[in-house]
Amino acid sequence: MTEAVIRLAAALQKLPSVGEKSAWRMALYLLEQDESVSHELAHALIEAKQRVCRCSRCFTWSETDICAVCSSENRDRTTLCVVERPRDMWILEQSGRYRGLYHVLGGVLSPMNGITADSLTVEQLRHRVATESIAEVIIGLGGSNEAETTAHYISRLLAEYPVTVSRFARGLSAGMDLEYADRFTLDQALNERRVINGGYR
Amino acid sequence: MTEAVIRLAAALQKLPSVGEKSAWRMALYLLEQDESVSHELAHALIEAKQRVCRCSRCFTWSETDICAVCSSENRDRTTLCVVERPRDMWILEQSGRYRGLYHVLGGVLSPMNGITADSLTVEQLRHRVATESIAEVIIGLGGSNEAETTAHYISRLLAEYPVTVSRFARGLSAGMDLEYADRFTLDQALNERRVINGGYR
Numbered sequence: 001m002t003e004a005v006i007r008l009a010a011a012l013q014k015l016p017s018v019g020e021k022s023a024w025r026m027a028l029y030l031l032e033q034d035e036s037v038s039h040e041l042a043h044a045l046i047e048a049k050q051r052v053c054r055c056s057r058c059f060t061w062s063e064t065d066i067c068a069v070c071s072s073e074n075r076d077r078t079t080l081c082v083v084e085r086p087r088d089m090w091i092l093e094q095s096g097r098y099r100g101l102y103h104v105l106g107g108v109l110s111p112m113n114g115i116t117a118d119s120l121t122v123e124q125l126r127h128r129v130a131t132e133s134i135a136e137v138i139i140g141l142g143g144s145n146e147a148e149t150t151a152h153y154i155s156r157l158l159a160e161y162p163v164t165v166s167r168f169a170r171g172l173s174a175g176m177d178l179e180y181a182d183r184f185t186l187d188q189a190l191n192e193r194r195v196i197n198g199g200y201r
Numbered sequence: 202m203t204e205a206v207i208r209l210a211a212a213l214q215k216l217p218s219v220g221e222k223s224a225w226r227m228a229l230y231l232l233e234q235d236e237s238v239s240h241e242l243a244h245a246l247i248e249a250k251q252r253v254c255r256c257s258r259c260f261t262w263s264e265t266d267i268c269a270v271c272s273s274e275n276r277d278r279t280t281l282c283v284v285e286r287p288r289d290m291w292i293l294e295q296s297g298r299y300r301g302l303y304h305v306l307g308g309v310l311s312p313m314n315g316i317t318a319d320s321l322t323v324e325q326l327r328h329r330v331a332t333e334s335i336a337e338v339i340i341g342l343g344g345s346n347e348a349e350t351t352a353h354y355i356s357r358l359l360a361e362y363p364v365t366v367s368r369f370a371r372g373l374s375a376g377m378d379l380e381y382a383d384r385f386t387l388d389q390a391l392n393e394r395r396v397i398n399g400g401y402r
Binding site for chain 2: 001002003004005007008010011012014015016017022024025026027028029030031035037038039040041042043044045046047048049050051052061062063085086087090093
């Protein structure tokens with residue numbers, strides 16, 4: 001077992017969800033491939049860290065000081081969607097259903113893990129709401145307890161500004177059978193039910 | 202979604218068992234880590250391809266022309282274990298139970314996939330048996346049909362030399378309950394059963 005291969009496997013094992021066995025399989029796979037595969041990955045790693053920074057407005061990953069969405073003239077600048085990570089913003093962008101702006105929080109509140117409002121971009125969000133022409137803040141966080149707490153925190157924080165604060169709807173996923181829904185999902189589906197026919201009054 | 206991140210995710214996706222979602226998770230994880238994590242991996246990738254070559258005797262990965270095992274004075278040079286990949290050799294080395302030499306075949310015969318004897322180090326194995334002082338060749342290949350075919354092929358190839366050809370025992374794995382053994386394993390366990398007490402004759 002050569003030192004260089006051990007170092008490569010150790011470096012690969014630092015990737016998320018890569019255990020010792022996977023790291024070894026990857027290292028040995030790369031040794032058997034053409035040199036270009038390793039070199040391309042090495043170059044992409046260095047380039048990404050060199051060129052990618054945070055958008056100074058919405059805090060998503062960007063190669064320019066202000067990202068493409070923030071600097072676009074075709075976006076609805078009165079709506080701001082708060083997401084946890086750049087990945088969430090990109091998922092929404094791929095859906096093509098949202099035309100407003102974004103604000104990347106950088107995480108959700110989790111005091112137990114040392115993640116307080118100071119380690120998120122909460123103050124920058126408040127500043128944007130205070131200075132930009134935003135009419136609605138849509139909280140696009142997930143369904144965890146921490147995300148719910150964060151949503152409440154933001155909603156209280158923004159109460160002093162003339163903005164509507166909303167959050168993503170909860171309920172059954174598209175195509176989801178009731179038998180696969182957990183109790184909380186069913187609770188939410190019931191509590192947030194929509195009238196589809198008012199009936200006779 | 203920036204170009205540099207897209208390129209990084211695409212390069213990561215070329216690793217074995219890494220799909221699109223995992224590649225994105227890895228890319229975004231690396232962006233959030235200190236630069237040293239990406240740089241260490243990039244350096245390890247380039248270094249491994251630069252420094253690691255095939256041992257010219259046993260064909261395992263090595264940083265020297267002749268690998269550490271082949272050049273060691275403490276190995277039993279009369280025994281040669283034939284394995285499919287360097288990984289298999291390293292697993293046996295870690296067990297510490299084998300003190301002979303190795304020969305890395307580079308795969309197993311699979312004519313359907315274009316893997317014939319010419320694409321493996323079969324001829325080099327024959328040459329070693331003909332020129333080195335080898336008394337036993339242990340075929341340490343797996344249990345697939347291709348591996349069995351390859352074992353038979355090697356055994357026929359070496360029939361003209363005064364060497365014993367053996368293969369790893371087949372049967373129940375250590376700690377394996379019968380209920381989890383498949384039919385082939387049970388067949389092998391029965392066919393290759395060992396007498397533990399001769400009884401009265």
